[in-house]
Amino acid sequence: MPDRQGDFMQDVRRCGVNLDYWWPVAHERSFPATGLLGVRIGALELLVFRAPTGHYSVFEDACPHKRVRLSRFGEVVGSELMCSYHGWRFTAQGNCSLTPGFAGLEAKFCLKSYPLRQYGGWIWAFPGDPTRVEERALPVIPPATDPCYHPIPMEGPVHCHFSYMTENATDLFHAQLHKSQQPWANPVLLHLESDDRSVWALYEVEAPRLLAALIGQRGKNRIRVTYEYPYFHLASEYGAFYLFVVYVPTSSTSIWVHSTFYFRHVLGIPWILRLLHPLLDQGTFRQVFGQDRRAVEEEQRAYNLHQQDLSRETNPVSHAVRQVIRQQTLASSPLPERIPE
Ligand code: FES
Ligand SMILES: [Fe+2]
Incomplete structure (x- = not known):
């Protein structure tokens, strides 16, 4: 089914999963x-x-x-x-x-x-x-092997098609959803590129509030977002933080999120972030995750109600993400309906 944006290819909300990764x-x-x-x-x-x-x-x-x-x-x-x-x-x-x-x-x-x-x-x-197997490499996650970073892993279910959550992650224009946890303000999309598998977007943002407090960074900052199917990376310009996420489709309307947020050690001292870990994990990231989950499940609900996507997406990054998903899943395994445990 075409969406309302003029992409006359398969309905992205019904795309399957490419298992060859x-x-x-x-x-x-x-x-x-x-x-x-x-x-x-x-x-x-x-x-x-x-x-x-x-x-x-x-x-x-x-x-x-x-x-x-x-x-x-x-x-x-x-x-x-x-x-x-x-x-x-x-x-x-x-x-x-x-x-x-x-x-x-x-x-x-x-x-x-x-x-x-x-x-x-x-x-x-x-x-x-x-x-x-041999032609496919694991994703490269630079801070995963860098002792200068402190990892905060998180995982959990979300009830939506994986395309909704992927768009949510690559769209930095929704920071206000996160209220007091708002990670940045006034984003501007500086650059966008894509191919059959990947989307690269560069945003400029202002005063990352949460991060500013932690890393002492003020003013403008650039954030690079990369969606390399099926992997999502978000990196701050100067390497202060890095987010890696995979949205694993578990049905046509559910995913399991695997993510790790990496923070570079404050002043190079590891115990500071170790001490702050519970606060960052429970007090911040799980709340941010919950806010995103609520929004994308609402999007899925609207789709279920109308059996088509009536949304009016304005961010070109989301359209690029949709194209990658369509390309990657042209010959994919279909997703089953959610089945009771
Ligand atoms: S079903 Fe597993 S041993 Fe029979
Ligand atoms: Fe978000």
Whole structure:
């Protein structure tokens, strides 16, 4: 369905997901003590398994016997994963090691496994065409490996199509939504470029209030926004802060947000931000995230009501983002409707 802006291509709010990228599936800091985590990327359900040795694996989240989710029915027993329905067991490599009552059948079964990497505190999986693994690189997140930065990771669900949240992130003209947490004022779009995969936007903003207090920066500042499907980067001109986010589509109207805000150490002293961490995390970023979530869920609600996008977007950055999403998902996996847990 065309939107009202004259783009006669597929409806961006119904675009699927391109699985031929590295997607973050878990963060080491918040990994469950059970060693098992179920995640969804589009219609694909994945199980992240952490063996007692600390070694991670990513499998399809389905027992090959009856297709129950191992994130719900699995238990870590010794170094293995056991399905609690009939007791089948699997090694950390996904090989079936026991089929109680049917000795000798183990070799016929295994868990489907996916390529995995660890970088920036996340566990990443490649759920797409395995022949494309080598041609796809992980995103480069400069502060993730720079000890001069303090990371504040955050994750959570939002009930909207991933395009809404991506537009929200790349559009700096909505700072007033954030009220006392307003991170900047009077943005001006200085430059915009895009291609089939990426959008680069450069904004000038004034007096980043929250940040000014922390980094002593006043007056005008430039912020570079990069959307390199499916990764979002926001960087301040002088490197004082950096935001990296991935909006993982979990259905046609829901996403799981993986993000980390990196702050450069104030005066080069690490303990200052360590001390401020709870305040920044709970007092600021989660509130900002909640304000954005409320707005984009409202946008999704309007779409659901009219079954089309009647919005009148004025920021050219958002249109560039839509074009990238359309291009990237021309041959993508469709997103399922939200299904009850
Ligand atoms: S369903 Fe998992 S062992 Fe039977
Ligand atoms: Fe926002």
